[in-house]
Amino acid sequence: MQMVDFEFRxxxxxxxxxxxxxxxxxxxSSSCPVAFITNGEYNPRKIIEQSLLGLKDxxxxxxxxxxxxxxxxxxxxxxxxxxxxxxxxxxxIKNKIVLLGxxxxxxxxxxxxxxxxxxxxxxxxxxxxxxxxxxGLPNVESADISELKKLLDATDFEKKIKILEESK
Ligand code: SF4
Ligand code: SF4
Numbered sequence: 573m574q575m576v577d578f579e580f581r582x583x584x585x586x587x588x589x590x591x592x593x594x595x596x597x598x599x600x601s602s603s604c605p606v607a608f609i610t611n612g613e614y615n616p617r618k619i620i621e622q623s624l625l626g627l628k629d630x631x632x633x634x635x636x637x638x639x640x641x642x643x644x645x646x647x648x649x650x651x652x653x654x655x656x657x658x659x660x661x662x663x664x665i666k667n668k669i670v671l672l673g674x675x676x677x678x679x680x681x682x683x684x685x686x687x688x689x690x691x692x693x694x695x696x697x698x699x700x701x702x703x704x705x706x707x708g709l710p711n712v713e714s715a716d717i718s719e720l721k722k723l724l725d726a727t728d729f730e731k732k733i734k735i736l737e738e739s740k
Pocket of ligand 1: 595601654
């Protein structure tokens with residue numbers, strides 16, 4: 573059984589004060605498409621509960637439920653009666669996982685590298701371009717790499733990615 577870590581709880585509330593407003597109604601989980609397709613194995617309400625209890629190891633090491641499964645569709649945020657910014661809270665938790673050098677899905681690392689190199693999280697491949705063309709969708713513009721680099725430098729983005737590589 574994991575102990576309540578009040579310092580960690582305070583840290584998460586300081587990161588995003590809306591966490592404090594959660595009264596555990598479960599609306600977020602009942603509106604979450606990922607919770608639906610995983611038969612409740614992924615459960616945003618539970619992640620918020622663990623955050624309120626400061627269950628640091630469960631959130632950052634065990635990752636149960638796995639916060640990386642959130643697809644940031646924002647359904648929970650729209651439905652939450654208490655205006656809890658779940659996705660912001662989850663982003664903070666993900667950042668902490670990365671900075672601690674705990675494992676996270678390889679696909680996110682690939683996307684991070686792609687942003688640095690191409691200005692897009694998912695590089696445009698010929699099949700993607702062809703499909704978009706067939707559907708009459710406009711071209712996807714890449715971000716200006718030099719402007720992007722300034723933003724990434726300001727947020728220590730590459731440093732965080734390196735921490736991960738070294739921890740492997
Ligand atoms: S919907 Fe909002 S108040 Fe209800 S459990 Fe989820 S985060 Fe908490
Ligand atoms: S943003 Fe994440 S937690 Fe919220 S409904 Fe979408 S997948 Fe579920």
